[in-house]
Amino acid sequence: MQRIRVQVTGSAYDVRIGTDLLPTLGREAKAASRSPDAFLITDAHVADHYLGPAVQSLRAAGLAPMAVAVPPGEGAKTLAQAGDLYDRMLRAGLDRGGVVVGLGGGVVTDLAGFVAATYMRGVAWVAVSTSLLGQVDASVGGKTGVDHPECKNLIGAFHQPAAVLADVGTLATLPDEELRTGLAEVVKHAMIRDAALLERLEADAGALLARDPAVLEAVVARNVEIKAEVVSADEREGGLRRILNYGHTVGHAIESYAMEAGAALGGGPATHGRAVALGMVAEARIARRRGLLAEDAERRQRQVLARLGLPVTLNEPLDAERCLALARHDKKAEAGRLRFVLPEAVGRVVQADDVTDDEVRVALACLAER
Numbered sequence: 001m002q003r004i005r006v007q008v009t010g011s012a013y014d015v016r017i018g019t020d021l022l023p024t025l026g027r028e029a030k031a032a033s034r035s036p037d038a039f040l041i042t043d044a045h046v047a048d049h050y051l052g053p054a055v056q057s058l059r060a061a062g063l064a065p066m067a068v069a070v071p072p073g074e075g076a077k078t079l080a081q082a083g084d085l086y087d088r089m090l091r092a093g094l095d096r097g098g099v100v101v102g103l104g105g106g107v108v109t110d111l112a113g114f115v116a117a118t119y120m121r122g123v124a125w126v127a128v129s130t131s132l133l134g135q136v137d138a139s140v141g142g143k144t145g146v147d148h149p150e151c152k153n154l155i156g157a158f159h160q161p162a163a164v165l166a167d168v169g170t171l172a173t174l175p176d177e178e179l180r181t182g183l184a185e186v187v188k189h190a191m192i193r194d195a196a197l198l199e200r201l202e203a204d205a206g207a208l209l210a211r212d213p214a215v216l217e218a219v220v221a222r223n224v225e226i227k228a229e230v231v232s233a234d235e236r237e238g239g240l241r242r243i244l245n246y247g248h249t250v251g252h253a254i255e256s257y258a259m260e261a262g263a264a265l266g267g268g269p270a271t272h273g274r275a276v277a278l279g280m281v282a283e284a285r286i287a288r289r290r291g292l293l294a295e296d297a298e299r300r301q302r303q304v305l306a307r308l309g310l311p312v313t314l315n316e317p318l319d320a321e322r323c324l325a326l327a328r329h330d331k332k333a334e335a336g337r338l339r340f341v342l343p344e345a346v347g348r349v350v351q352a353d354d355v356t357d358d359e360v361r362v363a364l365a366c367l368a369e370r
């Protein structure tokens with residue numbers, strides 16, 4: 001088991017990464033609460049596998065859990081769903097001293113964290129991340145929230161959990177496509193901050209795909225460390241957090257485009273991870289054409305993405321002009337200006353706000369190359 005301390009805005013919490021951590025949920029939740037009430041939020045997929053042991057652990061710690069399973073998927077991240085949860089929390093008599101537990105992927109922990117942030121102006125919460133994306137990305141930084149029909153993650157709050165459990169044993173049941181989504185963020189973390197992590201991914205791609213628990217534990221722990229370093233440094237070095245957006249300027253545009261057009265991405269479903277992989281390929285190409293990034297580094301990124309089962313080319317037609325328009329509408333684009341994070345080497349990036357539309361067009365065209 002590895003324990004990583006996340007220090008943010010005057011508070012701190014531990015992320016524990018390992019196998020067989022679910023039985024320790026009761027202890028963590030108990031430590032966070034001042035009453036026996038525990039309100040557990042999960043989704044129907046995760047409930048099938050892990051609700052039983054989670055409830056058992058909460059009970060064993062002397063808590064009286066009430067559990068609700070929301071429908072799986074992004075569709076559950078709504079104010080209406082949050083409203084339904086408030087109703088149930090109130091009916092269950094959850095008071096300010098109680099604790100909320102989010103057991104699931106990023107959707108569930110974002111929703112549970114948001115409900116915990118807002119119910120009675122904030123109650124304690126504990127996250128049990130069961131998806132790779134949840135463990136390496138959503139578990140660190142304290143961002144919680146729900147979607148607006150017109151904009152993802154529009155409504156939210158910062159609310160740090162009291163503790164996070166990342167039980168890599170739970171990844172055994174995660175569907176392949178969801179594992180790949182997490183792996184795209186892992187490659188991103190390596191490219192922005194850690195050349196040694198990229199070497200590890202090159203060496204251990206097979207073991208990761210086979211969900212070897214020891215390799216998963218080491219990789220998740222390093223990713224939590226990287227994200228924690230970046231978000232806590234952001235409070236001092238304004239804007240460092242933006243480097244987490246590598247691959248996402250083009251990636252988000254491709255993702256929105258595929259949703260809108262009902263298109264596939266690289267022969268597979270239009271997931272966030274596949275879009276980010278293609279986004280990183282395109283953004284690395286912009287960096288190489290600017291003479292920032294060596295050809296060998298660009299090739300290594302491409303190879304590692306492909307070995308992890310992520311797309312590096314688009315088999316589908318893409319309307320570059322529509323993609324550019326979507327990128328400009330992204331909430332992270334300031335006054336329609338595209339902000340890029342470009343790699344200078346494996347493990348090192350710079351920020352650029354002077355990338356031209358033509359550079360983006362050429363980079364999008366490179367996605368059609370074989």
Ligand SMILES: NC(=O)c1ccc[n+]([C@@H]2O[C@H](COP(=O)([O-])OP(=O)(O)OC[C@H]3O[C@@H](n4cnc5c(N)ncnc54)[C@H](O)[C@@H]3O)[C@@H](O)[C@H]2O)c1
Nearest residue numbers: 045072073105106107130131133134137138143170173174
């Ligand atoms: N708060 C943050 O900083 C942050 C960062 C990144 C992403 N996010 C959010 O995270 C969400 C995406 O998270 P996600 O990819 O985990 O999606 P998700 O929570 O929808 O999980 C993906 C799918 O896998 C299933 N699943 C999860 N764990 C499982 C397991 N162990 N076994 C079997 N099935 C399992 C879920 O039921 C779901 O169907 C998005 O809403 C995104 O906005 C938040």
Ligand SMILES: [Zn+2]
Nearest residue numbers: 185248272276
């Ligand atoms: Zn992402």
